[in-house]
Amino acid sequence: MKAQTGTDRLGSRTALPVRLADDLRGRLAAQEWSPGEQLPTEADLVDSYGVSRATVRQALKTLEERGLITTKRGLGSFAADVGTIHAGMQELKSISATIAEMGHRPGMRYHHRLLRPPTAQEQDMFGIGPDEQVLDIQRKIMADDIVVAYSYDVLPRWVFPADFKPKDLTGSVFGFLADNNGPTPIRALANVKAVSDLSVAWDGALAQDELFLLLDQLHYDEQNRPFMYTRSYFIEGRFAFTVMRTTR
Amino acid sequence: MKAQTGTDRLGSRTALPVRLADDLRGRLAAQEWSPGEQLPTEADLVDSYGVSRATVRQALKTLEERGLITTKRGLGSFAADVGTIHAGMQELKSISATIAEMGHRPGMRYHHRLLRPPTAQEQDMFGIGPDEQVLDIQRKIMADDIVVAYSYDVLPRWVFPADFKPKDLTGSVFGFLADNNGPTPIRALANVKAVSDLSVAWDGALAQDELFLLLDQLHYDEQNRPFMYTRSYFIEGRFAFTVMRTTR
DNA sequence: TCTCGTATAGTTGTCGGACAACGGACATCT
DNA sequence: AGATGTCCGTTGTCCGACAACTATACGAGA
Numbered sequence: 068m069k070a071q072t073g074t075d076r077l078g079s080r081t082a083l084p085v086r087l088a089d090d091l092r093g094r095l096a097a098q099e100w101s102p103g104e105q106l107p108t109e110a111d112l113v114d115s116y117g118v119s120r121a122t123v124r125q126a127l128k129t130l131e132e133r134g135l136i137t138t139k140r141g142l143g144s145f146a147a148d149v150g151t152i153h154a155g156m157q158e159l160k161s162i163s164a165t166i167a168e169m170g171h172r173p174g175m176r177y178h179h180r181l182l183r184p185p186t187a188q189e190q191d192m193f194g195i196g197p198d199e200q201v202l203d204i205q206r207k208i209m210a211d212d213i214v215v216a217y218s219y220d221v222l223p224r225w226v227f228p229a230d231f232k233p234k235d236l237t238g239s240v241f242g243f244l245a246d247n248n249g250p251t252p253i254r255a256l257a258n259v260k261a262v263s264d265l266s267v268a269w270d271g272a273l274a275q276d277e278l279f280l281l282l283d284q285l286h287y288d289e290q291n292r293p294f295m296y297t298r299s300y301f302i303e304g305r306f307a308f309t310v311m312r313t314t315r
Numbered sequence: 316m317k318a319q320t321g322t323d324r325l326g327s328r329t330a331l332p333v334r335l336a337d338d339l340r341g342r343l344a345a346q347e348w349s350p351g352e353q354l355p356t357e358a359d360l361v362d363s364y365g366v367s368r369a370t371v372r373q374a375l376k377t378l379e380e381r382g383l384i385t386t387k388r389g390l391g392s393f394a395a396d397v398g399t400i401h402a403g404m405q406e407l408k409s410i411s412a413t414i415a416e417m418g419h420r421p422g423m424r425y426h427h428r429l430l431r432p433p434t435a436q437e438q439d440m441f442g443i444g445p446d447e448q449v450l451d452i453q454r455k456i457m458a459d460d461i462v463v464a465y466s467y468d469v470l471p472r473w474v475f476p477a478d479f480k481p482k483d484l485t486g487s488v489f490g491f492l493a494d495n496n497g498p499t500p501i502r503a504l505a506n507v508k509a510v511s512d513l514s515v516a517w518d519g520a521l522a523q524d525e526l527f528l529l530l531d532q533l534h535y536d537e538q539n540r541p542f543m544y545t546r547s548y549f550i551e552g553r554f555a556f557t558v559m560r561t562t563r
Numbered sequence: 564t565c566t567c568g569t570a571t572a573g574t575t576g577t578c579g580g581a582c583a584a585c586g587g588a589c590a591t592c593t
Numbered sequence: 594a595g596a597t598g599t600c601c602g603t604t605g606t607c608c609g610a611c612a613a614c615t616a617t618a619c620g621a622g623a
Binding site for chain 3: 110124141143
Binding site for chain 1: 505551
């Protein structure tokens with residue numbers, strides 16, 4: 068009767084509040100409640116989803132932190148007006164997934180990918196020795212065949228299978244790791260900068276005064292190990308970045 | 316004995332989990348636990364702070380979403396290694412407060428501030444009529460007397476007291492609103508862009524090829540009303556922006 | 564009729580206790 | 594030595610209860 072065993076009205080086997088939050092997010096995106104309108108009360112959600120109030124409250128909390136709803140004590144929760152649910156810079160997803168969610172066709176073109184010894188900085192960053200190798204990637208990322216970003220990535224050798232060859236990597240890096248028993252990204256610390264550097268593009272396909280939004284980020288896995296460093300140069304104007312800022 | 320009535324080990328009258336999270340954040344910043352080290356268990360925190368486990372869990376949850384700790388079922392919560400606690404772009408604070416937290420002395424210099432009729436776009440954005448006025452602000456924001464940003468702000472007239480004169484506004488806008496019964500910012504939706512436009516600086520104090528990180532944001536209050544639109548041009552390199560990106 | 568305080572119902576915030584699910588450590592068996 | 598089972602500590606989820614808060618309705622008094 069309860070959702071303990073698996074599927075009641077929600078998906079399969081991830082954390083219960085996460086599934087509930089995702090479901091509500093979908094209903095919000097579908098405009099089930101117009102902006103400012105009151106959502107079902109916590110008690111109603113408990114009944115309709117068959118989960119405990121603690122679970123409901125945690126799901127509502129994350130939606131509130133993401134700015135999709137506001138909750139007022141003694142009154143209820145209300146839908147915020149964010150017409151298009153913004154993907155949001157703070158959600159950690161692969162660039163390809165983000166492009167797909169925006170309704171475009173993701174693609175990529177590898178400029179090079181090779182195994183090489185790590186620099187001193189990379190040894191320190193990944194906690195590896197000078198004899199362990201790293202995979203060095205340079206690629207273009209495209210949406211509907213239009214270049215939206217140039218990305219420079221570095222990963223330590225251990226994230227890949229023992230018999231890995233650089234040529235095996237074709238599509239999304241995250242996708243490859245998920246399929247090959249690699250680490251799962253849990254979070255990333257990103258530095259955001261504005262840059263204007265002609266040399267980021269190796270194909271000379273850009274205008275003189277091209278601007279980039281640089282996301283300089285280090286990804287961590289479940290064990291809190293840094294396993295991927297990326298510098299992604301997004302061509303200004305071809306990719307929208309939004310951040311929902313909330314007070315704690 | 317319990318923290319119900321007010322202060323036990325925490326501050327005064329904000330939400331309990333928020334106070335707890337802030338306290339733990341401080342202890343984390345003070346390196347009370349080294350990276351990877353286990354924090355007290357939820358049961359321990361319940362005892363030491365005199366709050367319920369629900370409160371403890373909610374506080375830990377927000378710390379986890381901010382990337383300060385990681386929690387593993389059956390094991391415990393562990394301090395993440397983020398040497399300097401990054402302010403974070405997703406925390407909604409006034410620029411002045413952020414500068415102060417970074418250990419610098421905030422300052423600002425108003426270029427102009429005047430009441431004027433709203434543009435059509437502003438009427439739509441704030442939901443006001445053409446006869447209501449808006450306050451138009453242009454100012455420089457400084458840290459230790461160094462200019463770090465140029466900011467263009469627009470607020471509808473109703474956020475200010477009836478007898479308000481533009482000259483009354485001297486320091487932080489958020490501070491003024493808090494002191495004068497104005498709306499409290501709850502969240503802001505920010506667009507992040509890289510720009511290179513000489514005309515943003517009215518004092519001609521910038522070099523030719525100056526770069527900016529533009530935060531184009533709309534602030535909302537508790538009633539979900541937009542009440543402040545700001546375009547802040549941060550001079551690249553003088554202000555660090557980080558985003559902790561997490562999977563939901 | 565209007566104003567003001569009070570009662571009331573509805574909702575979220577916090578509390579306490581309980582059990583299930585999970586991961587590690589250790590003992591046991593083969 | 595290696596595999597297997599058991600125990601124990603911790604987090605995940607559930608349940609029920611009460612406090613705190615808000616808006617509304619109502620009634621007393623002017």
